[in-house]
Amino acid sequence: MRLHDVKPQKGSKKRKKRVARGISAGQGASAGLGMRGQKSRSGSGTRPGFxxxxxxxxxxxxxxxxxxxxxxxxxxxxxxxxxxxxxxNTEVTLASLKAAGILTAVKGPLKILGNGELSTPLKVQAAAFTGTARSKIEAAGGSCEVL
Incomplete structure (x- = not known):
């Protein structure tokens, strides 16, 4: 076998379909686009989402x-x-606040916020403290413990 003997595989070379080149060509007249309407016109189509x-x-x-x-x-x-x-000197926890009636609904772990004043020393155990809350509790002589 020589290079000049090499031929493409049978069926691998297929001519492209020439549309709109006369009725006898098979895809003449409407060129496979159907009859009338926006999609059959040249430059057809609409934008996506139209x-x-x-x-x-x-x-x-x-x-x-x-x-x-x-x-x-x-x-x-x-x-x-x-x-x-x-x-x-009371130990403040989520359970003790609920028992004292200060908290009614428990949505999750306890977080102490810093609004208001505090003068009594307390031992507070909570999941989180704001900076102002921690400073006010410690200024009153209490302690903050993060659980």
Whole structure:
């Protein structure tokens, strides 16, 4: 076998279909585009999302604002001013606050916020403290323990 003997595989060379080149060519007249209508015209087609003049789906739906927070941690929050009513040197936990009636609904771990004043020293155990809450508790002579 020589290079001049090499031929392409039978069936591998297929001529492209020549459309709109007369009726006898097989794809004449409408060139396979059907009869009339926008899709049969030259330069045909519409933009993606076009619905024939009807308000398209992407305009019917409202714009979404922002994204949801994934794995958001929800705390049971309480301000320092609520702790002021407790007696001095009390150990403050989520359970003790619920037992005292200061908290009614428990949504998650306890977080102490810094709104209000505190004068009694307390031993506070919580999952989180804000900076102002920690400073107010420690200024009153209490202690903050992160669980």
């Amino acid at each position: 619905e024939g003049g009807q308000q398209p789906l992407y305009r019917r739906l409202p714009k979404l604002k922002g994204f949801p927070i994934v794995n958001q941690k929800i705390y049971t929050t309480i301000n320092v001013e609520k702790l002021a009513s407790l007696p001095a």
